[in-house]
Amino acid sequence: MISKRAQAIVPSISGELTARANTMRKQGRDIIKLNIGEPDFKPPVHVREAMSAAALGNYSKYPPIPGYLDLREAICEKLKCDNGIQYQPSDIVVSTGAKQAVINSLMALCDPGDEVIIPTPCWVSYSEMVKLTGATPVFVPCYPETGFELNVEGIAQAITEHTKVIIICTPNNPSGAVYSEASLRRLAELAEAHDFYIISDEIYEKILYDDAKHFSIASISPAVKARTVTINGFSKAYAMPGWRLGYSAAEGEVAASIKSIQSHMTSGANAAAQRAAVAALTGSQIDLEQMRSEYQRRRDYACEVLSAIPGIELVKPQGAFYLYPKVSAYTGKSYGGTTINNSMDLAEYLLNEAEIAVVFGEAYFMEGYLRISYAVSMEELQEALRRFRCALEKLS
Numbered sequence: 001m002i003s004k005r006a007q008a009i010v011p012s013i014s015g016e017l018t019a020r021a022n023t024m025r026k027q028g029r030d031i032i033k034l035n036i037g038e039p040d041f042k043p044p045v046h047v048r049e050a051m052s053a054a055a056l057g058n059y060s061k062y063p064p065i066p067g068y069l070d071l072r073e074a075i076c077e078k079l080k081c082d083n084g085i086q087y088q089p090s091d092i093v094v095s096t097g098a099k100q101a102v103i104n105s106l107m108a109l110c111d112p113g114d115e116v117i118i119p120t121p122c123w124v125s126y127s128e129m130v131k132l133t134g135a136t137p138v139f140v141p142c143y144p145e146t147g148f149e150l151n152v153e154g155i156a157q158a159i160t161e162h163t164k165v166i167i168i169c170t171p172n173n174p175s176g177a178v179y180s181e182a183s184l185r186r187l188a189e190l191a192e193a194h195d196f197y198i199i200s201d202e203i204y205e206k207i208l209y210d211d212a213k214h215f216s217i218a219s220i221s222p223a224v225k226a227r228t229v230t231i232n233g234f235s236k237a238y239a240m241p242g243w244r245l246g247y248s249a250a251e252g253e254v255a256a257s258i259k260s261i262q263s264h265m266t267s268g269a270n271a272a273a274q275r276a277a278v279a280a281l282t283g284s285q286i287d288l289e290q291m292r293s294e295y296q297r298r299r300d301y302a303c304e305v306l307s308a309i310p311g312i313e314l315v316k317p318q319g320a321f322y323l324y325p326k327v328s329a330y331t332g333k334s335y336g337g338t339t340i341n342n343s344m345d346l347a348e349y350l351l352n353e354a355e356i357a358v359v360f361g362e363a364y365f366m367e368g369y370l371r372i373s374y375a376v377s378m379e380e381l382q383e384a385l386r387r388f389r390c391a392l393e394k395l396s
């Protein structure tokens, strides 16, 4: 019999969908994958060169558990310049992706019986990671009427004596919302008043549109910083998801516990990838703007197409590379005798009939939506949205 811990969680839905789409492709189906949260770009050339040099050089030994010192120094410099937060290299733990940084942090902070507030819609892994620690996820919806802005009133109502942590993600996967400084300041006041921690996942911070500004909650004050774990990584901004590198920044015993946990789980993250990450942070940032502006071009195009489809309600995303349209107008419709009962059925229909893979909204704890990634080429996006529109028109 497997453990209760393992029984309590479900595998990553987006991961499973990717595997399924890949299998269908191998079977000859022309699936366009709009389900993946993975840049379609390559890492900047100087970053790839650093990775290659490290692989050919002397970087096959175990790296230090929290990461190379010069990488942690470069991360501190980045957090100071970009985010206005002063960390020491000893506060930083470099991990196997931001994903590991999030679960390390939860394991460092949570016990069975604790509650972890998660604003929704949210990334698929947070709830399952919370369950793995034995704590309980408490979901607080954010609403399209406010552009999926952080629902601070809802959070205030969800706080109990068991609240230990809140996990926020800004810019948000899947909604694309960028939480305002005002909301984050109000959240910080709640955290101080009710003595809970904040895990702030900022992995999409470099992908912003229009006049959206990213604000790091830990920059508010030393007291707020002391109860925050800032998470970031290299998968999205530098297009290096396969090299699996992220990090946490936290103070004192929290950082020490994260390091201790990692020392028994994976040790230091991939040595060569860490050399590439130093090049990423200290070299030219020009590629980031090129990627960002291309995402913006795709976002503008996709928003225009989707908004013109009857029944689709869309909040224009301000960051990240996802659209999160409401599609519940299509619930109850049918095709060839099969009824669409929810967005899961709709995603299934789109996969089978239109050969486009998108993730159903329930995966992000909000029913009636689909998540569409535009981290694909403009040509693929155009073809996929053409198929999407035609498939919806066929439903009656």
Ligand code: PLP
Residues within 6 Å of the ligand: 037, 096, 097, 098, 099, 100, 123, 169, 173, 201, 203, 233, 234, 235, 241, 244, 245, 246
């Ligand atoms: N946090 C969010 C919100 C994400 O969407 C993802 C990946 O999709 C991650 C963390 C994980 O990033 P990494 O590839 O660095 O593990």
